[in-house]
Amino acid sequence: MDNRMRPAILRGMETETDIIVVGGGLNGAALALGLAELGCAVTVVDAQPAGAQEAPGFDGRSYALALASQRMLARLGLWQALEADAQPMLEIKVADGRVGDGAVFLGLHFDHAEIEEGPMGYMVEDRHLRRGLLSAMAAADRITHLRGETVVAQETTARGASVTLASGAVLRGRLIIGADGRGSGTRARAGIGRMRRGYGQTALVCAIAHALPHHGIAHQLFLPSGPLAILPLAGNRSSIVWSERTELAEKINALPDAAYLQVLRPRFGDFLGDIGLAGARFAYPLELSLADAFVAERLALVGDAAHAVHPIAGQGLNAGLRDVAALVEVLDQARRHGEDFASLGVLERYAQWRRFDTASLAVATDVFARLFSNDSAVLRGLRDLGMRAVQGTPALRRAFIREATGLTGDVPELMRP
Missing domain, CATH: 3.50.50.60 (FAD/NAD(P)-binding domain)
Known part of the structure; x- marks a missing residue:
């Protein structure tokens, strides 16, 4: 039935x-x-x-699945259908920057080649x-x-x-x-x-199409108002999780698409060429619970x-x-x-x-x-x-990479190879 x-x-x-x-x-x-x-x-x-x-259309939401989570989906019989649309995360670059710096490399560089298990994780669209x-x-x-x-x-x-x-x-x-x-x-x-504890920040979430390839590299840019994550999706697209102080975030989110992109561009930088929105935009307040x-x-x-x-x-x-x-x-x-x-x-x-x-x-x-x-x-x-x-x-x-992949600690059976 x-x-x-x-x-x-x-x-x-x-x-x-x-x-x-x-x-x-x-x-x-x-x-x-x-x-x-x-x-x-x-x-x-x-x-x-x-x-x-x-709904078959892309609404902009995506998830960074750690390697352990990908293994779990494989154990549940789901990964074969998801793999073709998933983007492996091969490197992570962490930068401590200001607005106008763009996502340039100023700090940490993690490469999946430093561990034996494979990609650190995969980006998978919500849909x-x-x-x-x-x-x-x-x-x-x-x-x-x-x-x-x-x-x-x-x-x-x-x-x-x-x-x-x-x-x-x-x-x-x-x-x-x-x-x-x-x-x-x-x-x-x-x-x-x-x-519960609020951060006074709101996350602006969207997907961006860009002219240049991302090569499977995820960027985490720390700005004074909050972090900006640029996460690679399949094709020349990236998922954006952009944290701003709530009052400013609400104003940015209320802007039309063109004006929204004008605010994002100096934070994003030009390392991926021209950018445009690819999907819907979301905003949600951040808190610890x-x-x-x-x-x-x-x-x-x-x-x-x-x-x-x-x-x-x-x-x-x-x-x-x-x-x-x-x-x-x-x-x-x-x-x-x-x-x-x-x-x-x-x-x-x-x-x-x-x-x-x-x-x-x-x-x-x-x-x-x-x-x-x-x-x-x-x-x-x-x-x-x-x-x-x-x-x-x-x-x-390597310790940071293994922590990010979910391979440390007492790993449940469903998340093992």
Whole structure:
């Protein structure tokens, strides 16, 4: 039966499943696929209506997938369809500059040739990744995808869990997983608080077509008002994540395309020749968000529902996928040992695994964002001294590369070759 027909059938009914995933975005879809591979019956509650996420046109959004995340997509059977449209990231150049400097090389240079595993990661457009995940879910017998549905209530007890949908349907299962973003209703309904701190910055996101090839090189330019990332896409195109102080960002975002480009050009520089917009433009305020707990009785949080960080290192989606891989592994091990995989004791293993990594990432991105988003002569001297030290020490460069690729620490099974 077509999963898209299920919401109409479910109205006023109660349905049993193993695991309820609230949120049908990238993390929620990847989680559902990983759980289905374990043999679990999974129901995904997705607020987006059918067709909303399958638009074929390019809307400008893209993701920097670390090598570990690419391996996970390969393990889930998705990478073969994505590879033709993915752009390998072969080098990363980090510059400490001012408006007018352009993305010239003033600091660090990371080259994938310094590690044995291959490219440091891949740039993948949202339209390709999202459609790939949705197609895989539709083909999975153990996944029911309820589209255009929202959760209005949830309940967890020692015996099970349930959610009530806006349509009146009730889903009952053994575990609820919140993959519903930084404003997670799942987290709020569970009574889990979060730490929030704004940066006073807004990210301007778009894609740029340019005259000259990028050669697979990603650029991170630190400007006094915030970082500017120029990330290579397939063809002569690049993804832009441009952070500005919020008041100025709102004014820039309100400009027509031609005026928007006039503001971007002196920051971007001319190293890629003439530039033009290629897709829609987005803007979203930047904040640090960290849930007080990642689990509760028969409930777990993944991705932005648990943690959201500054995009300065491009690790948001990668951290979410690492949550997914870790949770799938913990639940799998519990089932193999005959445990109740939805028990709080089992879920605490997931929380313990991911809490330190995500807290460390939050602190690191927070420190870097504050250290580099200013024009202090003292701080500029200190950070430039630090970059020269890393650039002149091959072992440190390799350590940074391996961290960026997701190959360090306790790597979940789904992210291994």
